[in-house]
Amino acid sequence: xxxxxxxxxxxxxxxxxxxxxxxxxxxxxFDRLNEVAQAALDSYYDAKTQEWIDAAPEGGLLTMSSWNSxxxxxxxxxIRHVFVNSDWLSSMRNASAMGxxxxxxxxxxxxxxxxxxxxxxxxxxxxxxxxKVEAALDKLDQLLRDAREVYATVSQAVNAVNTTKQLxxxxxxxxxxxxxxPTAPKAMTVRDEDVVKTxxxxxx
Numbered sequence: 578x579x580x581x582x583x584x585x586x587x588x589x590x591x592x593x594x595x596x597x598x599x600x601x602x603x604x605x606x607f608d609r610l611n612e613v614a615q616a617a618l619d620s621y622y623d624a625k626t627q628e629w630i631d632a633a634p635e636g637g638l639l640t641m642s643s644w645n646s647x648x649x650x651x652x653x654x655x656i657r658h659v660f661v662n663s664d665w666l667s668s669m670r671n672a673s674a675m676g677x678x679x680x681x682x683x684x685x686x687x688x689x690x691x692x693x694x695x696x697x698x699x700x701x702x703x704x705x706x707x708x709k710v711e712a713a714l715d716k717l718d719q720l721l722r723d724a725r726e727v728y729a730t731v732s733q734a735v736n737a738v739n740t741t742k743q744l745x746x747x748x749x750x751x752x753x754x755x756x757x758x759p760t761a762p763k764a765m766t767v768r769d770e771d772v773v774k775t776x777x778x779x780x781x
Contacts, residue, residue: 579741579742579743580740580741580758581739582735582739582740582741582743582744586755586756587732587736589756590735590751590756591728591731591732591735594727595727595728595731597754599720599723599727602720603717603724606713606720607717609716610714610717613709613713614684614701614710615684616709617701617703617709617710618687618701620703621693622690626690630688633688638688638689638690639688639689640688640689641686641689641699642686649700649701731751734747735748735751
């Protein structure tokens with residue numbers, strides 16, 4: 578039976594369609610970005626300085642376990658955000674290609690010298706690490722541009738119909754993303770005679 582399309586149904590279809598089309602690729606690229614960012618942090622200090630840091634007593638240096646942002650460059654020129662904390666699907670609709678966000682929770686805690694702490698922000702400066710991070714960033718930019726295109730197209734489609742019947746007629750490829758119908762009959766898991774037998778065995 579056709580049902581009237583609601584806002585929740587439209588949002589559900591958009592979310593499911595975007596995740597089906599892009600989530601695997603986007604998450605894989607986030608992992609790659611995490612990987613190259615971690616490599617940059619692992620070699621942030623030269624070997625001698627890192628040895629001194631490792632030998633410093635606990636509490637003697639600041640240990641960063643979360644970041645407001647990790648940026649490219651030395652802060653003297655306009656910089657490009659690499660990442661801050663957010664979910665890609667909820668953030669991409671309002672993000673610019675040069676400033677999207679994701680969750681860097683996979684990065685390891687890092688001990689820092691006082692001069693290298695900038696309000697929970699660290700700058701990646703080594704050129705070879707910058708190039709790798711930029712390359713991963715560029716690929717993610719393209720995926721998020723694709724995501725915006727999918728969002729715009731699917732949004733236009735679901736807003737062009739008023740009922741599930743119209744959706745099936747005009748955009749059959751989106752029907753599989755409809756939310757489950759709570760009124761649909763469920764598979765029979767117990768027979769009626771079992772129900773009767775159980776009730777008869779209950780003391781009155």
